[in-house]
Amino acid sequence: MATASSKGKRTNGGKSVNRSTMVNENEGTTVFINARLIDPASNRDEAGGLAFRDGIITDIGPHLRRNAPDASHVIDCRGCVLAPGLIDAQVFVGEPGAEHRETLKTASMAAAAGGVTTIVVMPDTNPVIDQVALVDFIQRRARDNAVVHIATMAAVTKGLLGEEMTEIGLLKRAGAIAFSNGKTTVANTRVMRNVLNYAKDFGALIVHHAEDPYLSGNASMNSGEVATRLGLPSVSKHAETIVLERDVRLVEMTGARYHAATITCGESLEVIRKAKEKQLAVTAGVSINHLALNENDIGSYRTFFKIRPPLRADEDRRAMVEGIASGDIDIIVSSHDPQDADVKRRPFAEASDGAVGLETLLSAGLRLVHAGDLTLMQLLKALTCNPAKLLRLDSGRLVKGAPADLVLFDPDEPWVVNKDLLKSRSKNTPFDEARMQGRVLRTVVAGETVYEYAGVART
């Protein structure tokens, strides 16, 4: 990766820096030349270049492959992939309440290092994001500290207790991008019906973690041979499908916009598929963990693989990959969930759920591309234009007039994950010491470089 401009500069040692210190690229036009442009929204995959000015894409196409007339800055991409910055619709942070795990700032730096230019932060904080003032708080803290765009997912019930509806209309007006009950399921069917019915009037998107809490109980992993051998309390994947079927029926009754946060098995995929056939406003996401890992990875009680919903059998994982390939699953999320060592280094059943994932999201996804299970276009679609469409964002595509939120990555560069080098404040990655192929070289948010890989010196 080289900066070909005479005024070219490098960010300091690959560290992302606060936007306010990055002024150079704001002046005049910057052109990325010699790129492999991939834009899933327009199905573009061609050699070319991209120009932006004042944070907005001004030109794109093969004619900019070598030439960059009138450019203030020219960056040679050396044939690497230039794509819309990734949009991650499920990120848990610790701000407010658990800043020792992750702040909005550290989460944004992790996002930048992973090529993610927009993150949606979940309401599972302390206090829960269930009031207008708290949405304001998140947005103010994000504006002042974060290096990527941060959107706020507000709670759909007060305190995430699944009992009383929040002020969906006012929260939406305050900037909440969607509504969710976080890591918990609204078990009460009447509450869920009212939520969907009410949200419909505001066009609000309801994002739901579907898992029957009575069935799952104190389960710490997926039900099956592995859990039985390990003697761990377990939950069947049907706990997810049962709630999902109920929710789809409620969507049919109410006409609301519903998104299944993370589905994990073929049975759930079938429910989503049928809902889409009926033209219901139902979409689904899957976490990168459920695409890249399975329950066998837990081995002998490796708590960094303890997540919720739990890792499933490999046949379920394969069904999820096929769901992305077919487009029945709309988006991929990192489900980034920072947990400190104290709550992870415990007996499995007592350890916290969750895995960080922002920084490994793209590389883990590229595994599936290198394995031949997905095309690069299919992968990026689920990480860019699909989440943009779901969340009604104007980013996630490479077109004139769109925000210059970009990721430049080398799809083949080999590297080994080292948890100590993660920018996230918590190091609970299931990919520690994993060999990856493909890494982010540069991340641009609104025209400013917020991350640049220093890399090993390459000739």
Next chain:
Amino acid sequence: MAASEKQQVRRYPHRHLLSCEQLSAPDINILLDIADDLAEANRARLAKRDILSGRSLINLFFEASTRTQASFEMAGKRLGADVLNMNVSTSSVQKGETLIDTAVTLNAMRPDLIVVRHHAAGAVELLSQKVDCSVINAGDGAHQHPTQALLDALTIRRAKGRIGGLTVAICGDIQHSRVARSNINVLNTLGANVRIVAPSTLLPAASDRLGAMVYTDMTEGIANADVIMMLRLQRERMEGSFVPSTREYFHFFGLDHEKLARAKPDALIMHPGPMNRGVEIASTVADHSRSVIREQVEMGVAIRMAVLEALAGNLPNE
């Protein structure tokens, strides 16, 4: 002495005893052979042995247990070890100390052997990663209870002369039982035909993948069995949550004379204790002439001595 000769021939090759899943048939037989000799020595009231003299053994019980703890204490003392009993369920854990902190603290006291029981599956293995001494799993959640399975195997072998080819029916709460899991491993490794018998609510997921035939009808499950191994039904699972009532459970899954008649005429009756008489086993069956339940307790001490001896043989400076 025969035991030490055998030990010289083949040494037990592991540092810890955490699970029966990794034990090979020779591993198990080494322990059974040592224990067999020790059982005879115990009966003959031979002088206390000094093989663990100068060694310290900590019994670390995060979950209350009378018999297993007493059995390990007896085993350690018979071998001359200094035994320290720690009931952590009533001490530092109440103060919020984590398992790993407890492990690190105890490790600093430089014990040679730690016997651990914990309510969470995998906890003993986690602890073993943080200490320098040998660790023996005395039961972790619903995962494993290796010395119980070994003492059961020894009891069967002494009564029947072999284990390979025998049909063993394990009956009761398989889902929550570490005893069942360890026994399935050991008995399969030694070549027995293992059956598990329980109502579907007490069978774990994928129970047909454990290497045992699965029965939900007890009369079928114990038909022609050589050994019937009953499991304890925990009190909190008796009333309505997993089975409707103790009365109904006893009717369909309790070992009474009528069901016993389906097994082979010389079938052994076993129970890891403590028993719920009239729930999983009829009182008169528990005291039947073919019941080896008391022998199991006796073999428990012998097996635990054998395990301590085998692991001590691998300690540094040994």
